[in-house]
Amino acid sequence: MSIRLDKYTLLLLASLILFFPRGKFMTHEPFLVWKLEKKNPALQPIPALYRKKTGRLRKNHFSSGSTFTFFSNNTRVISSYSVPPGFFVTAGSGEAGAILYSNDRDKISFIDKVKGTTWDFKTYAYPFLLQNNGIIFLITGENGGYGMLDINGNELAKPVSSGMFITTFDIATATNLVLMGYADGYAKLFDQKLNELWFRKFTDSNIRIVKKVSLSVSGKYAAVLAGLEKEYLYLLDRSGDIILKHRTKEGRRRSIALIFSADERSLLEESDQGFRLYSTEHRNLIMEKKIFPRSAGRRIISMDLSADGRFIIMATRLSADISRIDLYDREGTLYYKLLFENENPLVLFSRDKDNFLIETKENIYLYGF
Amino acid sequence: MDFKKASILLFLFLLCLSRVLPGITLPVKDAKVTSTFGESRNDHFHNGLDFGGGEQDVRAVKDGKVVFYSDKRDFPFQSYLGSGNFVLVEHKDNTRTYYMHLKEGSINKTNYSLKEGSYLGRTSDTGHSYGIHLHFSLEKIQPLEIMNPLKLFKEELTDTLKPRIESVLVKVDGSDPMAVFDTITLNSGNNLSLYVKASDYFQNSMNKVAPYKITYSVNSEKFREYVFDKFIVKNNYYYLPPNFSFQDIYQKDGLYFLGDIVLRERRYDITLTVEDLYGNRTTTERHILVRK
Numbered sequence: 001m002s003i004r005l006d007k008y009t010l011l012l013l014a015s016l017i018l019f020f021p022r023g024k025f026m027t028h029e030p031f032l033v034w035k036l037e038k039k040n041p042a043l044q045p046i047p048a049l050y051r052k053k054t055g056r057l058r059k060n061h062f063s064s065g066s067t068f069t070f071f072s073n074n075t076r077v078i079s080s081y082s083v084p085p086g087f088f089v090t091a092g093s094g095e096a097g098a099i100l101y102s103n104d105r106d107k108i109s110f111i112d113k114v115k116g117t118t119w120d121f122k123t124y125a126y127p128f129l130l131q132n133n134g135i136i137f138l139i140t141g142e143n144g145g146y147g148m149l150d151i152n153g154n155e156l157a158k159p160v161s162s163g164m165f166i167t168t169f170d171i172a173t174a175t176n177l178v179l180m181g182y183a184d185g186y187a188k189l190f191d192q193k194l195n196e197l198w199f200r201k202f203t204d205s206n207i208r209i210v211k212k213v214s215l216s217v218s219g220k221y222a223a224v225l226a227g228l229e230k231e232y233l234y235l236l237d238r239s240g241d242i243i244l245k246h247r248t249k250e251g252r253r254r255s256i257a258l259i260f261s262a263d264e265r266s267l268l269e270e271s272d273q274g275f276r277l278y279s280t281e282h283r284n285l286i287m288e289k290k291i292f293p294r295s296a297g298r299r300i301i302s303m304d305l306s307a308d309g310r311f312i313i314m315a316t317r318l319s320a321d322i323s324r325i326d327l328y329d330r331e332g333t334l335y336y337k338l339l340f341e342n343e344n345p346l347v348l349f350s351r352d353k354d355n356f357l358i359e360t361k362e363n364i365y366l367y368g369f
Numbered sequence: 370m371d372f373k374k375a376s377i378l379l380f381l382f383l384l385c386l387s388r389v390l391p392g393i394t395l396p397v398k399d400a401k402v403t404s405t406f407g408e409s410r411n412d413h414f415h416n417g418l419d420f421g422g423g424e425q426d427v428r429a430v431k432d433g434k435v436v437f438y439s440d441k442r443d444f445p446f447q448s449y450l451g452s453g454n455f456v457l458v459e460h461k462d463n464t465r466t467y468y469m470h471l472k473e474g475s476i477n478k479t480n481y482s483l484k485e486g487s488y489l490g491r492t493s494d495t496g497h498s499y500g501i502h503l504h505f506s507l508e509k510i511q512p513l514e515i516m517n518p519l520k521l522f523k524e525e526l527t528d529t530l531k532p533r534i535e536s537v538l539v540k541v542d543g544s545d546p547m548a549v550f551d552t553i554t555l556n557s558g559n560n561l562s563l564y565v566k567a568s569d570y571f572q573n574s575m576n577k578v579a580p581y582k583i584t585y586s587v588n589s590e591k592f593r594e595y596v597f598d599k600f601i602v603k604n605n606y607y608y609l610p611p612n613f614s615f616q617d618i619y620q621k622d623g624l625y626f627l628g629d630i631v632l633r634e635r636r637y638d639i640t641l642t643v644e645d646l647y648g649n650r651t652t653t654e655r656h657i658l659v660r661k
Contacts, residue, residue, distance in 0.1 A: 106411075123412075124410070124411035139450070139497065140451070141415070141416070141497065142416075142417075142455075142467075142470075142496065142504055142506075143451045144413045144451070145412075159412065163602040163604075163607070164513065164602070164605075165452075165467065165506075167439075183437070183457060183465070184510070184513065209436050209437055209457075211437060228436055253435050253436065253437055254438055254439065254440070254478075255443070257444075299443065301445065302444075302445075344445040346445070
């Protein structure tokens with residue numbers, strides 16, 4: 001049988017191509033799974049659902065006399081605790097509990113979400129990160145040095161002084177490797193005992209500064225944003241060798257969102273006009289999505305990459321009161337948008353499924369698709 | 370040349386000079402000094418100056434360029450670093466200045482080329498901080514040295530208060546520390562460790578701060594001196610030149626360790642001098658008589 005490609009057939013084919021759903025992965029629109037009202041301002045989002053698995057500082061929300069509450073993954077209250085006088089909670093969203101530190105600067109305490117206070121640790125350092133796998137990160141002074149404890153209060157590494165000012169750091173959630181970026185253009189990788197594994201100076205700029213670092217889940221890949229007028233994004237392997245270098249032409253003075261997918265195959269970079277997506281396997285830029293012009297003044301509040309790197313979710317601020325949340329696929333096609341009457345929504349994909357969380361001042365939403 | 374012409378020339382000359390000479394201004398208007406460079410922070414040196422004075426504007430101390438800032442307003446869900454919201458400015462004279470613990474959302478993000486006095490942000494209490502203040506640091510970029518910023522502002526601030534020597538303590542052969550008020554008698558062969566508790570008060574804040582210089586002499590011979598001019602960085606640690614680590618200098622409770630002597634049979638006249646950057650000075654003497 002032969003097919004004649006006359007003008008009507010071509011028109012039909014063109015129509016099919018034009019209207020064929022470009023979302024190969026998306027079968028239907030996201031749907032709301034549940035919504036949790038944050039009646040208590042000190043309420044924490046449900047940590048188990050977060051892919052990144054890191055605690056967050058909420059010093060002001062958890063000052064003395066306030067209470068904080070632990071919830072299970074299905075939003076049931078597990079326990080509530082009052083913050084004792086003279087204490088602050090710094091990292092309240094770990095899987096297992098929360099950390100308090102005292103104003104007297106000489107100890108931190110761990111609050112197990114079931115058992116209550118389980119241990120104190122004498123230190124002048126400032127606990128500011130509790131990973132869900134139980135690693136507690138300490139800092140001394142204004143980023144002067146870093147140390148680590150385990151979930152039982154045992155010291156894994158005494159605070160290591162940095163010498164140079166630390167501008168950024170990240171932890172590989174599966175291996176606890178630590179990548180630090182410095183104001184003098186160095187990045188250094190440490191193991192969980194803070195032994196130095198490699199260091200590299202990024203000297204492609206007239207002014208050397210590392211503005212953002214990110215590690216993939218296992219630490220197999222590292223991403224470093226460095227430079228000023230000449231700004232570059234570097235992708236490095238586990239040994240610290242550069243496997244991709246991309247000049248961004250943006251010259252930012254600030255940190256940006258730099259996120260690896262959980263499968264370590266993709267890297268998402270916030271840009272001034274949207275985002276860029278890189279392949280770690282093929283060591284190339286897959287796609288650059290320009291969403292808004294720089295002059296529009298819209299800012300990305302939060303963004304995330306799904307575990308398999310297929311979807312990108314992004315919250316931007318349209319005005320002081322209105323925020324917009326967009327869901328894109330890895331080809332840059334917009335699938336879904338939501339408007340929120342809220343200043344700063346947090347968007348995060350869940351660890352293993354294509355669910356995403358939206359946290360606003362008043363509520364936490366879980367969407368599935 | 371008549372008076373009119375001379376006046377115009379002088380004016381133009383001074384104008385040119387003002388453009389050529391590097392200017393310096395205080396980073397805050399109400400510059401109450403609440404902590405000085407080199408103070409003990411229990412496990413590390415304080416590497417800058419703290420200015421209290423409540424919430425106020427923070428300004429660039431000299432011409433420069435913003436090379437980095439961190440504002441939680443941009444990343445509301447990220448943890449604060451110890452420095453809280455901060456701005457890092459690079460200057461043409463191979464130095465950088467750091468302005469830390471700034472108020473969320475207050476940082477200037479539109480003008481990166483700064484003139485002396487340009488607005489940078491507002492003071493606050495963000496990060497590892499226990500009250501509204503500005504932590505200001507100054508460093509030389511190459512070779513890396515952390516400088517005492519008070520030297521930069523010496524002319525802009527005044528201080529006529531003398532530092533204080535609160536107590537002089539000794540440990541003999543590792544004993545518990547004991548205060549020495551005038552003269553003590555010890556045995557030959559004893560190992561003597563000397564400590565001093567010293568402090569200073571900055572005139573405009575009356576906050577207890579650390580002295581700038583501590584000198585320890587034995588029988589008029591200088592035995593040890595700490596001068597808090599700068600820190601050098603070796604193997605990622607700060608050292609007070611020539612080679613004093615934090616642990617070499619500071620004991621618990623902020624005592625300064627001044628060194629060990631194995632005593633011989635003689636008289637030891639110990640002179641301790643503490644001094645601030647303005648030359649205000651306090652000296653005290655202690656005497657050790659050593660018997661066989």
